[in-house]
Amino acid sequence: MNMRKIIERILFYLILLLIWEVIYKLNVEYFGIWKVYSFPSPIDVYKTLVSLVSDSTLGIAVLVSLKRVIMGYGISIAIGLILGLFIVKFKYIDENLTPLILGVQTLPSICWLPFAILWYGLNESSIIFVIVIGSVFSIAISVESSIKNINPIYIRAARTLGAKGWKIYSDVILPASLPGIVSGLKQGWSFAWRALMAGEMLSTTTGLGQILMMGRDLADISQVMAVMLVIIVLGLIVEKFIFGKVEKSVRHRWGMVSEN
Known part of the structure; x- marks a missing residue:
């Protein structure tokens, strides 16, 4: 990204902040349409972020939440890949x-919370369970659809060249389905985050969801908005430096984008 694009992006977000502040001033302070506890100003959100960072509350919560979502998401990937392959392999x-x-898959993650609490109690295992159940099915579906959408000529060519059994999967089917699988993994990551928030919001343990709930219980809309912004930033970082790079590498590997 060149300097011009960086400046343009910074100006874009500054304009968004300015619009946000104007909306706050007009609707909260001048006309009183909204209550002060129902819509925060960007300045108050910034002050809340500084406060949460200064006493290490935010840092600890981010680390704990990342640990949970990585564990749950890792389990979801393992189960989802196996389940997706079984679905493709066996017609029944x-x-x-x-x-x-x-x-x-259409069920919201919060629907599984009663089962998680009854089976595991209010602890780490219940949150991990909700994360897994919230993302595993989307990953399995993406694996299944990605493999089914492979050009059949690849498989016929591999069989003509003598490939059989697992060799077709390992050398042809899985590599050819990687672009779709990576997109499914991105979707599974977003589902995992949503499930994490659902689990943490009903738990008393440390985490971003718990800070979010504290903000709601205290009618501190600035804290709620601050946590939401942190979650968005974390998502953008993961997309940019992990999924973005993996997806770009896969696309280059299959000639879907130019090297320039």
Whole structure:
């Protein structure tokens, strides 16, 4: 990214902040349309962020939440990949299990919280369970759809050249389906974050969700907004430096973008 684009992006966000502040001034301070506890100003959000950072509350919460989501997401990837491969491999499982998975995937993560609490109690295991159940099915579905959408000529060519059994999967099917699988993993990551927030908001343990709930209980909308911004920034960082690089590498590998 050249300097001009950096400046343009900074100006864009500064304009957004200015619009935010103007909306706050007009609707909260001047006309009194909204209550002060219902809409925060960017200055108050900044002060809250500084306060949360200065006493290490935010740093500890971010580390704890990242640890949970990485553990849960890692388990989801392992289970989702295996489940997706089984669905593709066995027609009986595909015909009977796929509709059920699609139906279960529509359930919000918060629906699984009663089961998590009853089975594991209010602890780390219950939060990990909610994260896994919230993202595993989207990953499985992405694996299944990515493999099914491969150009059949690749498989026929591999079989003509003598590839059989697992060699077709390892050398042809999985590499060819990687672009779709990576997109599915990105979606699974977003589902994992949503599930994490649902789990932490009903738990008394440290985490971003717990800070979010404290802000709600104290009617501190600035704290709520501050945590939301932190979650957005974390998501952008992961997208930029992890999924973005992996996706770019895969696209280059398959000639989907130029090297320039």
